[in-house]
Amino acid sequence: MEKERRWTEKYRHLLQAFYFAFTNGYARGYTNGMIFTGKSKYLCVPGLNCYSCPGAIGACPIGSLQAILGSNTYRISLYVSGMLALFGVFFGRLVCGFLCPFGLVQDLLYKIPFPIKKKNLPAHNQLKYLRYVILAVFVILLTSLIHDVTGTGIPWFCEWICPSGTLLAGVPLMILNPEFREAIGFQFFWKMGILLVIMLGSVAYYRPFCKYLCPLGAIYGVFNPVSTYRLVIDKEKCVNCGSCQKACLMDIRTNQTPNSPDCIRCLKCVSACPTGAIDSSWNIARSKFESRLLSEEENSPNPEVTKTTLLAILTIIAGLATMVSTFKYNLDGVLVYHFSGLTSGRGVLAYMLVTLFKGIVSFFMIITGYKLFINRNDENAVHRFREQTRMILKFVIIIVIAGIASLFADLSLLSVMFNAILICPFPIIGLPLLASAASSTDKLVQGKGSAVLWWIVFVLLAVVTSYIAYISTVIILAG
Amino acid sequence: MSEKKRKTITISLIVLSLVMIVSGAVRGEPFAVFNKAIKVCMQCIGIG
Incomplete structure (x- = not known):
């Protein structure tokens, strides 16, 4: 664990740089002096990253908040506030330490050798409350209360203070775009x-x-004490040596206020603690989870039964999802196409064949899942399941062949066939994986390869659940 | 703050923030954010 702690602290700047490159990765913007206009800009990034940066692929949360507060349509922002609260409640100021581009810039500047190196400005204890004043006055009050002739509020923080916007957007755009240079004032x-x-x-x-x-x-600082990521002090290990405060460049007495609103989660204190008394809530939760898994493995009477039950439930869910999607959409679609004469005869035939095969596949999936469930205590049940899934796979192969064949028959059916195949991804992707998971029965509890397979199975479970939720929502909304 | 109380607050905040995001999305706020984000913000770059 000690090694891991040091790793996190050591590679924090690499993570910051990687995240910065990822969220500012629109390379074209840096050559033509324009900004990204893709749909990812519907979402805010967690850090202070100006949306007018030529490479930015997301929206700045403070800029967006001011845009809504100053808008003559909304005045109050639920969407951006909700997103800020969600980032805050999950990460707190971990965002500042790991995901903020302007934080990275300041971190790097502090590494430059200089005769005077201090943690704080004079009057630090009073000045640290200035950020709340800036939030209240420049971000919220002035933007909400003062409007121009069109009734739109001015983003005061962006306009008069934000150095991140100047550095990430102003400077590059001035260099790259001569039109902006002419407007400098x-x-x-x-x-x-x-x-x-x-x-x-x-x-x-x-x-x-x-x-x-x-x-x-x-x-984000307000969320530090209640966010899912927190620092936890083991009082039995702590010897009150003060090493944490000495190491902390934000000058926090970590052993007394581990979740101070000032803490940016740089984790220097975690590395500096000689007794290992400081740990993160995520690390503790992971350790607890791992030890629980180990004890469950030791106490479980028969892990094979649990595994078989899980496979059975997954297969039934997958079958139901496929059946609902098939009969709700594809058969309806076939009838509509058939009676409206929108596609050629061959097209309708191919489409109907695919639908029919998908119906058969989903039926077999439910039956095999059910049989596996009722025979879950039988040692050979999983092996029989593998044989049965092979049969289902043959049907899937036929579907794919039918799809490819129909493309040769009529190229205009490309979108229809893709739709028909893509709408039921689980039997095509999921069953071979389930069958592989089942085939490594004796290695499922231990072994590297089997652990990966189990992760895949769990991810697929999540996919299927979302799939069913999506279908149910669409059906409910459609009345 | 007790661990139970903290957990209750955390979960309530997650639910509240999700409700706020969905409510904001229903009101059409993401379009306002998007429209602001895809145009060069003159105030941000200092020529407001």
Whole structure:
């Protein structure tokens, strides 16, 4: 575990860089001086990442919040606030430590050798509340209350403060786009001044923007004590040596306030603790889960029965999902096509064949699943199941062949055939995997390969459940 | 804060945030976010 802790701290900057590259990965923007316009911008990224950065593939949460607050249609933002709360309740300020691009910039600047290296600015204890003032005044109040002639609020924080926007969007766009360069005025120099002060300050002081100015950090900090990711102190191990506070560049007495709103979860304290008294809630939960799994393995009377039951339930669910999708959509579709004469005769025939085979496959899946369930205590049940799934697989192969053959018959049926095959992915993808899982019966509890197979089975269970939920929703909505 | 109380708060917040996201989506807020995000924000780059 000690090794793991050190690993996390050591590679934090690599994770930050990787995430930065991922969320700002629209390479074309850096060549043509324009921004990404894809649908991923419906979603906010967790960190302070300007949506006008040429590479940004998501929306900035603070920018989006101001856009809604200042909009003359909404005034109150449920969507963005909900997303901020969700990020906050899952990660808290772990976002600041691991996922914020401007945090990475400040981290790197602090690594530059400089004669004066200090953690905090003078009057740190008063200044740290400034970020709440900025959130309340610049992000919420001014944007909500002051409107221009069109009734739209101005994003005050973005306009007058945000150094992340200046660095990630302003500077690259000014370099790449001559039209923007022509429009430079006082406001740009003001923002550049703020950026320079913060960047120069970051060389001497650790993350001054995060400590004193960031409204996003202020929001996430509120969630630190209740987020799923928390730091936990083992009071029996803690010897009150103060190593955690010495290591903490945010200057937090971690052993007393492990979930302070100021903590950005850089995990330096975890590495610095000589007795290993500080751990994260995620790590503890994982350890508990692993030990529970081990004890269950030891106490379980027969893990094979549990495994067989799970396989049976999965197969029945998959069969039901396939049947519902087949008879709700495909047969309906065939009748509509048939009576409206939208496709050629051969097309309808191929479509009907696929539907018929899918119906048979789903029927066999339910039957084999049911038989496996009632014979779950029988040692040979899983092996018989494997034989039966082979039979089902033959049907699936016929479906695929029919699909390919129909393409030769009529190329215009491409979309119809793809739809018909893709709408029931589980028998095509899931059953061979289930059969493989079943075939490694003796290795399912131990062994690397079997563990991977089990993970696949669990993921497929999630897929099928979502699939059924989706179908049920569509059916309910369709009345 | 007791562990039980903290868990209750965490779960309530997750549910509340999901309800807020869905309610916001029903009101059409994602379109407003999208429309803002796909245009260069003049205020953000300093030429507002």
